[in-house]
Amino acid sequence: MPDSTRQRILDTAERLFADQGFHTTTLRQITREARVNLAAVNYHHGSKDALILSVFQRKLDQLNDERLRQLERVMAESDPPELERILEAFVHPALLMSTESAGDGGRFMRLLMRAWAENATHLQGIIARQYSHVMRAFAGAVSRALGTPPDNLRRQLDFLIGALTYTMAETRDADVETTARALVRFGCAGLRESVARASSHSVPEENIA
Amino acid sequence: MPDSTRQRILDTAERLFADQGFHTTTLRQITREARVNLAAVNYHHGSKDALILSVFQRKLDQLNDERLRQLERVMAESDPPELERILEAFVHPALLMSTESAGDGGRFMRLLMRAWAENATHLQGIIARQYSHVMRAFAGAVSRALGTPPDNLRRQLDFLIGALTYTMAETRDADVETTARALVRFGCAGLRESVARASSHSVPEENIA
């Protein structure tokens, strides 16, 4: 491998960022644990901010790709799609990434949460841009499943994201799968109820285009 | 007032912590905007960490007191209590604190989220201790409302916390009340569904109004 230094920095940074936060983690700590020279970070990644961005974007891309991949499969299975499967396609990739490396219970979700909370201005834009793409797809899918315009669903999907991020971040390995199942059920019920209430009352149909 | 310096520091710190995070906000920035001397922080609060703790605990106490107060009122109204009222007692104080000072849309929730994400070790203990008290009360209340043991409800209440914190933190002033109403509905449906699964299997899909 011609570029193991760059990768080792990226991997070590990812772990430390998730465990301690972006700001708290120092380049000296990263380079020490990655067994590379201090200056290697600036040489290979430009700056600490750029490193944060790379670490974060790499993980977020993985998550979103897997989500869309699973969603596509669900949509191909049946039309209209089943709501449970859609939410599973949203939730499962998150816990998959948390459990794929042993002992990583919720670490990735903690990374996401930190990224959101520490509010580095540049990260916020990326999150919004990346997420909006995925959210639109899932809102559309849920819209098909429940037969309601997708605009009404954005808020409820945000509820789902919040619940997922918060609970996954503090759930230990063993409970992850149970929690995910409970979350899907919880979210399905919430979504169905919101639609039921919206359609039983007056139906304000607005053109979306 | 004989101690306006101490209060001004506390108030300014609260605002800046919520907007920028604990670590990013410097004592020089706080003291500059509060129009007090730099050394005043250490004189009146001991250290920056102690200041963070004070700011955080003050707000959290307010939130929890108001929640328990509203819950108590709900429990006194009817037995068994109505689930919607319980969740409102949980959600409304949060948005109340966010809207009591103009332009503070979600600032307090952002503070909570930052506290959770950033200074895990330091504040986590306080959050857990304070929250566990309140959570036990609300789990008990929901347990009474739905007629199910409270142990099954902890997870679902965590979903509610996550959804509340996440969405309130990024919701702007005008939408706060609408979001809160949607969240209560969402959470009620999720809780009822979780209980329904435990007891029976059939799920009526009629409108509930």
Add this chain to the structure above:
DNA sequence: CTATCATTCAAACGCTCGTTTGAAACTTTT
């Protein structure tokens, strides 16, 4: 008024941070 205590203030201290530097070590190309 004077002595005592609490508060404010400008200045500095020690430390750690991200970043830069310029030479050494290694690879690749010619």
Add this chain to the structure above:
DNA sequence: AAAAGTTTCAAACGAGCGTTTGAATGATAG
């Protein structure tokens, strides 16, 4: 093998941080 390019390294830089200090100022009580 020499030259050119890439990567590593120890050392240092400048800036900003939380904190401390000791004198100046204000308030309180004898």
